[in-house]
Amino acid sequence: MRRAAPVPGQAPLKRSSLYWGVVLMAVVVQAEAIALWIHSGGFEAQLAAGARRAPMDWPLTVAALTVLISAYTWGKLMIPHLNPRLWDGALAALDRALCLGVNPNEVAFTIFAEGPRWTALALDRYYAAFVPTMLAGAAWFLTDTPARRRAFLAGFATLWSTGLWLYIAVPALGPAFAFRDFLTRIPGVFPLAAAAQEALMANYMRVLDLGSGPRTLIAPTLGIAAVPSLHVALHFFLFLWALHLGSRLRTPFLVMTILTFLGSVATEWHYLVDGLAGLLLAGLAATLSVAVLRWSGDGSC
Numbered sequence: 278m279r280r281a282a283p284v285p286g287q288a289p290l291k292r293s294s295l296y297w298g299v300v301l302m303a304v305v306v307q308a309e310a311i312a313l314w315i316h317s318g319g320f321e322a323q324l325a326a327g328a329r330r331a332p333m334d335w336p337l338t339v340a341a342l343t344v345l346i347s348a349y350t351w352g353k354l355m356i357p358h359l360n361p362r363l364w365d366g367a368l369a370a371l372d373r374a375l376c377l378g379v380n381p382n383e384v385a386f387t388i389f390a391e392g393p394r395w396t397a398l399a400l401d402r403y404y405a406a407f408v409p410t411m412l413a414g415a416a417w418f419l420t421d422t423p424a425r426r427r428a429f430l431a432g433f434a435t436l437w438s439t440g441l442w443l444y445i446a447v448p449a450l451g452p453a454f455a456f457r458d459f460l461t462r463i464p465g466v467f468p469l470a471a472a473a474q475e476a477l478m479a480n481y482m483r484v485l486d487l488g489s490g491p492r493t494l495i496a497p498t499l500g501i502a503a504v505p506s507l508h509v510a511l512h513f514f515l516f517l518w519a520l521h522l523g524s525r526l527r528t529p530f531l532v533m534t535i536l537t538f539l540g541s542v543a544t545e546w547h548y549l550v551d552g553l554a555g556l557l558l559a560g561l562a563a564t565l566s567v568a569v570l571r572w573s574g575d576g577s578c
Contacts, residue, residue: 432566
C-alpha cells in the first residue's frame, strides 16, 4: 500500500487563519439557512396570497440557487482553514477493508490503463462533462410544475449543502492528491482528469498560503474535497427523482450514475467509500423531495 505523501503547507494554522475560518463558517451557516428558507417557501409565505405568488416563483428559485452555489463554492474552497485535518489514510484503509485487502483505485486504474485506449479516453471525456450533464438534468426538472420544482429544489439544495458540511467534517483530498505517485501515471491514461487535478492542486496550495504571504489570486471554483462524491450523488439523485416521476430519463441517469461511480474511482478523484457515501446522501435527498411533494398535495408519482 502506498503511503500518503504529506501535502506541503499543511502545517498548523496561525491564529489569524483560525479566526477567519470561524468567521467564514458562520457566514456559510447563515447562507445555507437563507437558501433553505427561500426554497422551502419561507420567504414566499410573507408575500400576499394568490396571484402575487406565482410571479415570484422563478426569482425565488434563482435566488435560492445563487445563495446555495455561493455558499458551497466558498465553503469548499476554504476547507483547509476550516478543518485542516485530513482523513485520506483512514478512507484508503476503509476501502481496503471493504474490498478484502484490494485497493479499488489500483484495480480500476489498471483495467483502463491496460485496456483499449478508446475506453479510457471515453471515460475521461465523460467524467469531465459532469457540469453540463448536471445542469441539463437540473434544468429539465426545474421546468416542471411549481410543486414538483419546489420538491426537486428541496432535495437538490439538501444534497449540496449536506455534502459541503460532510466535506468540512471529514476533509480529504482524494487518492490522486494524497498518494502522489498517481499524479505521474494519470496523464498518460486520463489526460483531462490529470489537467484538472493539476489545476486544483495549484489552487489548493495558494489557498493554504492565504494570510501568510504575498497576496495571490485564487479560483473559487477549484476547491478540493473527496467524501462524499457529489458527482455520484447528483446523478443518482436525478435517477431517483426521474424514477419517482416515472420519467423515461431514469434509464439514462442510471447509466450516468454507474459511469460516474466508475470514473470517480478509476481517475483517482475519489475513494470507493466516497461514491458509496454519495449514493446514501442522494437517497436521503430524494426521500426528502418525495416527502415535500406529497406534503404539497401533488398526488403525482
